[in-house]
Amino acid sequence: MLAPQIIRELKKIVGEKNVLTSPEDLIAYSYDATFLEHRPDAVVLPGSTEEVSEVMKVAYREGLPVIPRGMGSGLAGGSIPFSGGVVLALTRMNRILEIDEENMTAWVEAGIITAEFQAEVEKRGLFYPPDPSSHKYSTIGGNVACNAGGPRCLKYGVTGDYVLGMKVVLADGRILKTGGKVIKNVTGYNLSHLFIGTEGTLGVITEVLLKLISKPRYVSTAFAVFPNLEDAGRAVHRILLAGITPASIELMDQTTIGTVEEYLHLGLPTWAEAILILEADGNQEEAVLREIEAIARICRENGAVEVKVARDEAERNSLWKARRSVSPSLARRAPNKLGEDITVPRSRIPEAVRRIREISQKYGLPVVVFGHAGDGNLHPNILFDKRRPEDMEKVEKIAGEIFKMAVEMGGVLSGEHGVGILKQPYLEMAVGPVAVEIMKAIKQALDPKGILNPGKVVPLGVSWRGE
Ligand SMILES: Cc1cc2nc3c(=O)[nH]c(=O)nc-3n(C[C@H](O)[C@H](O)[C@H](O)COP(=O)(O)OP(=O)(O)OC[C@H]3O[C@@H](n4cnc5c(N)ncnc54)[C@H](O)[C@@H]3O)c2cc1C
Numbered sequence: 001m002l003a004p005q006i007i008r009e010l011k012k013i014v015g016e017k018n019v020l021t022s023p024e025d026l027i028a029y030s031y032d033a034t035f036l037e038h039r040p041d042a043v044v045l046p047g048s049t050e051e052v053s054e055v056m057k058v059a060y061r062e063g064l065p066v067i068p069r070g071m072g073s074g075l076a077g078g079s080i081p082f083s084g085g086v087v088l089a090l091t092r093m094n095r096i097l098e099i100d101e102e103n104m105t106a107w108v109e110a111g112i113i114t115a116e117f118q119a120e121v122e123k124r125g126l127f128y129p130p131d132p133s134s135h136k137y138s139t140i141g142g143n144v145a146c147n148a149g150g151p152r153c154l155k156y157g158v159t160g161d162y163v164l165g166m167k168v169v170l171a172d173g174r175i176l177k178t179g180g181k182v183i184k185n186v187t188g189y190n191l192s193h194l195f196i197g198t199e200g201t202l203g204v205i206t207e208v209l210l211k212l213i214s215k216p217r218y219v220s221t222a223f224a225v226f227p228n229l230e231d232a233g234r235a236v237h238r239i240l241l242a243g244i245t246p247a248s249i250e251l252m253d254q255t256t257i258g259t260v261e262e263y264l265h266l267g268l269p270t271w272a273e274a275i276l277i278l279e280a281d282g283n284q285e286e287a288v289l290r291e292i293e294a295i296a297r298i299c300r301e302n303g304a305v306e307v308k309v310a311r312d313e314a315e316r317n318s319l320w321k322a323r324r325s326v327s328p329s330l331a332r333r334a335p336n337k338l339g340e341d342i343t344v345p346r347s348r349i350p351e352a353v354r355r356i357r358e359i360s361q362k363y364g365l366p367v368v369v370f371g372h373a374g375d376g377n378l379h380p381n382i383l384f385d386k387r388r389p390e391d392m393e394k395v396e397k398i399a400g401e402i403f404k405m406a407v408e409m410g411g412v413l414s415g416e417h418g419v420g421i422l423k424q425p426y427l428e429m430a431v432g433p434v435a436v437e438i439m440k441a442i443k444q445a446l447d448p449k450g451i452l453n454p455g456k457v458v459p460l461g462v463s464w465r466g467e
Contacts, residue, residue, distance in 0.1 A: 002041045002086075006062060010044055010086070013054040018045040018092070029087045032074040033134075034422065035336050035386050036464050040067065040081040045092045049167050049175060049206040052088065056204065057173035059086060059451055067453050068200035070111060070142030073134040075339045076420025078146070078199045083454045083462050088204060090141050096120055097207065103181045104212040105164060110141025110205045127215035129156035132416065133327070141205045147197035149416040151248035151279075154374030156213075158416070160196040165209035168195055168202075171447040179209060194442075199418045200453040202446045216281040219247070220292040221310045223319040224276045224299040225269050229253070231303025232274035233350040236373050238298050239278070244291055249374035250277040250323050253353050255360075256368040260322050263329035268322055269306070274353075276304075276373060277323050326370050333366065334383035338395055338422075340402060344411035346376040352409060356380050359401045363394040367402075377415035400426070419457045421464045427457070 002021075011019045020026070020043040031037040046052045059066045065085025072079050081087055090111035097107040101124055108117055114135040118128050131150035132138055138148065144166070149158040165179020178191040195203055226232040236249055252260070252275045261268040268275070276299065280291035296307045310316035330337050344352045353369050356378075360367035371378035382398050384391040403413055403426045413423045413430045428436050436459070443450070443458045455462025 002064075006058065006064070007042060009058050010042065010055060013058070014044055014046050014051050018047070019043070020045070029069065029072070029089065030080065032072045032077060032079050033339075034075060034077050034080075035338065036077045036080050036421070038080050038082045038464075039084075040087040041084045043087045043089055045089050047092050049169060052169045052204050052206050053173045053175050055086070055088065056169050056171060060172045060449065063449050063451060065451050065454050066204070068141070068145065068204045070139030070145070071113070071134075071137050073138045074142065074146065074420060075341065075417040076146075076199070076414070077422050077464055078418055078420035078453070078456050079142075080421070080464070082421065082464055085451075090139060090204075090206070093206060094139075099124060099126070099212075100181065101126065104214075105181045106210045106212060107207060108140055108210065109207055110144070111139050114138055114140055114143055121212055122215055125215050126212040128162065128210060128212055129153075130159040130162060133324075140208055140210070144196055144205055144208055145199050146416065146418040149372070149375075149377065151250055151372060153377075154249060154372065155245045155247045155281075160193065162211045163192050163196055163208060164211050165192055166195065166205055167207040169204040169206055171203070171449065171452050176203065181209065197418065199420060199457050201443060201457050202452065204452075214283075216247075217283050218285045218288040219279060219281040219316070220288050221316045221319050222278045222292055222296050222299070223308045223310075224278065224296070224304040225272045225306040226274040226276065226299075226304050227272055228303055229273040229350045229353055232276055232373070233347070235276065235299045235302035235304065236346065236349075238302055239295055240374070242294065242298060244280070244294060246291075246295060246374065247279045247281045248277070249279075249372065251275070251349070251369075251371055251373035251378075252277075252323060252326065253357075253369040255357070255366060256326055256370045257322075259333055259366075259368055260325050260329045263332050264321070264325055266322055272305075275322065277319060323370070326368070330368065330381055330383060334385060336384050336386045338382045338384070338399060339417070340380045340382065340399060341377070341414045341417040342380065342402060342406035342411055343375070343377045343415035344406055344409045346374070348409045348411075349373055349376060349378065352378060352405065352411075355405050356402060359398055359405075363398050365391065365394050365398060367398065372415075375415070376411065404429070421456055421462075424455070424457065424459055427459065
């Protein structure tokens with residue numbers, strides 16, 4: 001519980017109705033898209049960078065934990081306030097401050113929903129490519145804080161590749177402005193990049209300057225069915241080797257195909273070991289069509305028994321339907337899921353999928369694997385029932401084995417969801433003790449009282465088990 005005088009101070013800064021303390025409100029801000037939860041002492045909804053700065057000054061003086069939050073769609077427990085304190089929800093700060101068409105940049109407030117921003121720039125023929133599947137319910141600030149990616153990242157890169165600058169409020173309330181509307185910038189350390197992917201542990205991102213590109217005018221989609229997983233892996237390699245960079249190459253493994261089919265009855269080949277969904281895009285229709293035909297041919301030459309190329313937008317949507325339905329279909333199979341996010345070198349995807357299947361069989365819990373085959377980013381989703389203690393024990397063991405496997409293969413713990421609190425116990429195994437020391441030193445320099453999102457990413461003794 002916060003002292004009444006602190007609540008009064010916070011209300012004075014952001015307005016009476018923008019400080020929430022009722023049990024219902026605290027519950028609403030106590031969880032993200034994982035199975036974890038913990039209530040804050042208060043929720044504060046600031047309306048400007050200056051208000052965030054004033055809130056941080058109070059928090060710094062009081063040593064009060066502050067947990068920045070966008071839409072709470074995170075998959076690593078990153079926005080959950082395990083040490084209590086204030087959840088600072090940025091969703092009122094949702095304005096586009098400027099779209100500069102000539103310099104192809106946009107200044108936005110951190111709380112804007114990603115898809116809403118994308119729709120606005122696309123009206124002007126411009127394009128903001130990073131496309132986390134959660135784009136309709138995540139914020140640009142959350143995307144920058146997690147360095148989010150999505151299917152289009154193979155060709156276009158991740159959120160961090162589009163950040164030219166930002167405004168960040170530091171732990172003590174100082175406002176830092178980084179970067180600018182320039183393509184090249186080597187003026188000192190790249191402080192914008194320092195904050196990308198730090199998951200709210202180093203500062204509160206309040207505004208972001210984003211790079212835009214022109215919107216590709218044509219897009220074409222193919223859907224390829226592979227009886228053998230290794231063939232799918234080889235097809236991906238051969239496509240890239242042929243000088244083609246598809247906008248996306250999405251993979252569904254056999255367990256995923258079966259789960260979606262059980263849910264939607266689309267007539268998916270449940271006997272197949274893999275489905276690839278591949279997309280080509282560009283500004284010249286003929287070139288895009290040539291590319292998708294080459295992609296289809298390479299898939300056939302490398303073991304695909306069925307390849308469909310969409311002839312129009314309706315067919316394109318229907319080819320994507322299976323992939324888009326993966327998340328909702330999982331809910332039918334089990335009450336809970338842990339959506340993991342490893343990345344392995346692309347060549348080792350088939351081996352990774354097979355080893356995950358073995359781990360799943362060893363513990364007797366289903367693990368569906370789908371993800372971005374083009375960039376090696378796999379999402380093994382462990383399905384379980386959190387009311388069963390034996391399931392919870394198995395989930396932790398399965399996740400641990402999957403992380404160990406990824407690191408052994410030369411991969412990483414996360415390609416897009418971040419470390420948060422769930423992957424923190426594995427951080428040192430993945431990056432080594434020196435990297436952890438450096439992360440701790442940076443955290444100490446920017447947040448000496450440890451009030452910004454305590455216990456996330458950098459080990460500081462806060463655990464989700466309340467130990
Ligand atoms: C169905 C589903 C699909 C998803 N698909 C993808 C995907 O394809 N790719 C992908 O990358 N992710 C995906 N995610 C994960 C999630 O949507 C992303 O991590 C997203 O970037 C989180 O944004 P958010 O606004 O919801 O942030 P939150 O969940 O609110 O916060 C996430 C982290 O960022 C910090 N944070 C949030 N806002 C700020 C800020 N303004 N300043 C400082 N720190 C901040 C929080 O403290 C927390 O640590 C998916 C999630 C779901 C549920």
